[in-house]
Amino acid sequence: MKRIRSPQKTAEKLLLAVMTLFAAVASVIFLLPTVLTITNSFMAQSEINANYGVVFSSVSGGSKTFISEKVNLKFIPDIVSFSQYFSVLFKTPDYLLKFWNSVILTVPVVIFQTAVALFASYGFARLTGKLKEILFFFYIVLMLMPYQVTLVPNYLVADKLGLLNTRWAIILPGIFSPFAVFLLTKAMKRIPKTYFEAAMLDGASELQIFTNICFPMVRSAVFSVLMLVFIDYWNMVEQPLILLNDEQMHPLSIFLSKINTGDTGLAFAVAVIYMTPSLLMFLYGEEYLVEGITYSGGIKG
Structure with a gap:
């Protein structure tokens, strides 16, 4: 005999699925800056400048200026480099x-x-x-x-x-x-x-x-x-x-x-x-x- 699903149970499962999906999307969004920071720390300085250099540009006197240029967000470096950590730990006390x-x-x-x-x-x-x-x-x-x-x-x-x-x-x-x-x-x-x-x-x-x-x-x-x-x-x-x-x-x-x-x-x-x-x-x-x-x-x- 075929079991008939209760409309209430179906609605509860649908709500649970929606909430799970929303939590997963929110978790990914919150983790993106942390993941981006970690992966980009292994990029060479030349690659970082090519991708994000415009964000940190400044004019003379130290004041920052806004440059409306497209920024290339990269999560995977082309070449893994430890030069930044070497500079931090050994060259810059x-x-x-x-x-x-x-x-x-x-x-x-x-x-x-x-x-x-x-x-x-x-x-x-x-x-x-x-x-x-x-x-x-x-x-x-x-x-x-x-x-x-x-x-x-x-x-x-x-x-x-x-x-x-x-x-x-x-x-x-x-x-x-x-x-x-x-x-x-x-x-x-x-x-x-x-x-x-x-x-x-x-x-x-x-x-x-x-x-x-x-x-x-x-x-x-x-x-x-x-x-x-x-x-x-x-x-x-x-x-x-x-x-x-x-x-x-x-x-x-x-x-x-x-x-x-x-x-x-x-x-x-x-x-x-x-x-x-x-x-x-x-x-x-x-x-x-x-x-x-x-x-x-x-x-x-």
Whole structure:
């Protein structure tokens, strides 16, 4: 006997197919710039100039000019060349200096902001009282404010403390950023209180509860915080521009905009080197990132 398909099921399958197609097309569009940057970093400078040189042309004085000439987008180089990477890694130390500036500014913020957030969020999750609720409310308000709003107060405080034009002007405010505290607090509040009560009945101290119960259950959320904070500060622009007057201390995120005025081939290679840490971290921890954000360290159903 021939089975009759339900019109509702047919419509659901059609909708699923359309949504899948749309997601695939959107993914390809979003990936095109990244793929183009990676493949073009292996082009010779002469080939890059032949294809894209008009985009980066400038007139005397350094001002850019628009040239209405067709640009030839190429994803596959005619000849694979590593000359751009050789120039970046061995002939031009400025690029590596800016890369290490990014590392020096980002890694301490990621480590210590996560450490501070772990203990602060444990306190918010365990303690009760109106004072705690008021303090957590101010954390949320600060988190919702864009960095540009607090930039002037941060500048004035750094100036008064004598930290202006030093790396501490960026690292110290980053360590006490409220974003990680908010995310980890929500994760810890998902842990059933019966776990804490049972541990206290067994005579466990607060430190033992934190290390043996709380931290293992929010490990995915901690990894999510590490990734999100790293990406945020790895791509920072406003902080070093305002708080660091010495260009020798600027990270690679700022220096990238200046490369296009010179050797465009190096710009592609430096861009690939710059995006590599974020890509590797995302590819390695994608599962933890999704799990940490979705479940916020709670119990899966």
